[in-house]
Amino acid sequence: MAKRISILGSTGSIGCQTLDVIKDYPEEFQVLALTGRKNVSLLAQQVKTFQPELAVLTDPEAARQLSRLLHGQTTRVLAGEEGLLAAATYPGTDLLVTAVVGFAGLKPTLAAIDAGIDIALANKETLVTAGSIVMQRARERKVDIIPIDSEHSAIFQCLQGNEPGDLQRIMLTASGGPFRNYSKEELAGVSPEQALKHPNWSMGAKITVDSATMMNKGLEVLEAHWLFPLPLTSIEVLVHPQSVVHSLIEFKDGSILAQLGPPDMRFPILYSLTYPKRWSNNLPKLDLVGRELAFTAPDLERFPCLAYAYEAGEKGGTMPTVVNAANEMAVAAFLQKKIGFLDIPRVIRQVMDLHQVRKNPDLDAIFSADTWARQETQGIIRTISGIS
């Protein structure tokens, strides 16, 4: 029987690549529900190709347009957060791919876990902001959380067949982004257009800017901390500009395992869909002949976002939620040219300094902290963009 898949965020980069993978296995996969924000034409096209039972656009006006476009077809159309939750918990779903960007992924992911649906997780902010709640509910409901991020997929693959207790150290690799070799002065003048050109990976806008500031790696450190049972001090970042080694783990006997592959998200996406199996595919494979793979330590002075993420993880409680919210707002403001590239860490730092950490927050406290941080960040951004 075909595996029944739903995708939250099917019109985004990971969502599109997931459908690209799925279309090569028409007998093996069935698509039940797809969701987007407001890209009517792309979702309509996906509906035509994959014939899901449910299509959702969270923007109500866009959903109305989609509904008109799909008039007479069997696919049901829903709107808003209500629609998103309906897609996340769609009856009969075997695996939910959570590929929405940012904090918006938290509620539907939790709803899917509560419904007992396995998760292929591309929305790292879910674990960054509410890792303890999400992982505990997943354990209670015996739901698999299979990471899609190439780094976490690498670690997950290396851990198969090994005792989790033998894991001693994680080395998350980082391309270092497009500005790896920029001076502080050069970083100050970086434009959104420059930040959106990632040297190795094809990804969405928000994560590409996060890669350039290295906040992406910081969020990944926090994500790894929840997915794999290690303290933050045992999770290191290695700058590896070739993006061929996707991450490494060290066991207590000193043996290191690494996972490698071309920098193509379709590999970890396919693995998340087929886990624990591996399926043959037509994607171009990695040839190591003639390759040089380099590893260096990250520069926390030029890329303070990484240090802030570690600091947020150590402080715990609501602080990671606050850092994530401040980062989302700051990146959006940078993309709208309201603030400069180096204002991103500056804004985050200021919000962190203003925040009173609440320990062991419940879901309400996490949502309050997120809302508080967004308001504070907006104020700080307004001040900066007013001056500049």
Add this chain to the structure above:
Amino acid sequence: MAKRISILGSTGSIGCQTLDVIKDYPEEFQVLALTGRKNVSLLAQQVKTFQPELAVLTDPEAARQLSRLLHGQTTRVLAGEEGLLAAATYPGTDLLVTAVVGFAGLKPTLAAIDAGIDIALANKETLVTAGSIVMQRARERKVDIIPIDSEHSAIFQCLQGNEPGDLQRIMLTASGGPFRNYSKEELAGVSPEQALKHPNWSMGAKITVDSATMMNKGLEVLEAHWLFPLPLTSIEVLVHPQSVVHSLIEFKDGSILAQLGPPDMRFPILYSLTYPKRWSNNLPKLDLVGRELAFTAPDLERFPCLAYAYEAGEKGGTMPTVVNAANEMAVAAFLQKKIGFLDIPRVIRQVMDLHQVRKNPDLDAIFSADTWARQETQGIIRTISGIS
């Protein structure tokens, strides 16, 4: 209860390093039997430290000396091949480390398998010459063959928790030896002293010369072919001068796993002793910061031994036995300065060309082929050393 270990070839490089590992875990391991060829003083010292129940020197005169030295002690002393077989099948042995060099390891390894004893295999010639017989008997007796060679240990570790049928490609790494960048002219003048200086690994004399000619990698390709279910065409060699990535495997989905560690045999030795567990240890660990790892294709023109090994594997039957025997003799002659460095592949080629392959050989046919090849090789060496 302590794990009971016996070691064939305890006075060699791997044997000594195995005891070096064992001595850090006095409660966890008990040494039952140790064997050497004729190093009386070293074996006597090992007996004093590890108090085995049996000590063997295959050289009868050396065994007599050891017997006198150990007079009044509880350790029994035996000599000759009879002693070696007694050590290999010593009652109560949980794991036999086969660290003798060359074809001499075959008989005792088979005897241990027949006695139902798990094998930690450092003697690759056993599989090169009689892989089909050895692996079939191991399957019949449900005996584990745990590789000690760092490359095969790496593959073995990467395969844990994965389906053997998903394995698509093996990439065996090779340091390339001390003469990796030598021209053919420079290779012609290489002395035994130069060949014995390996850039990365501390190993015995025979295997160090084999590394310099790359025959070691050829034998490892044949060994991998028996240990792991892949045709020779799916087993590649990658020159990797840093000896940090010990080998890699590719699954059918294109995902590659690699095992890394310092170039220190004590890591794979410890793993073979503790498998399927991993034990903490005090060995210096690998730091990847500041490292560059390079991978290139081997040069089969300057290092024809590697090509000869593949050819022997493809021809099959008795041909690998013949190549192994010719190589053992040629390396010994080179170390005695009877022939030059480039004469090693020349001698092997001549013996290969003279050999009529016997398909599906039984053990007798393998021993005959070995004897035949040694006689032929000796004749060829005599001719060369007489001329030069």
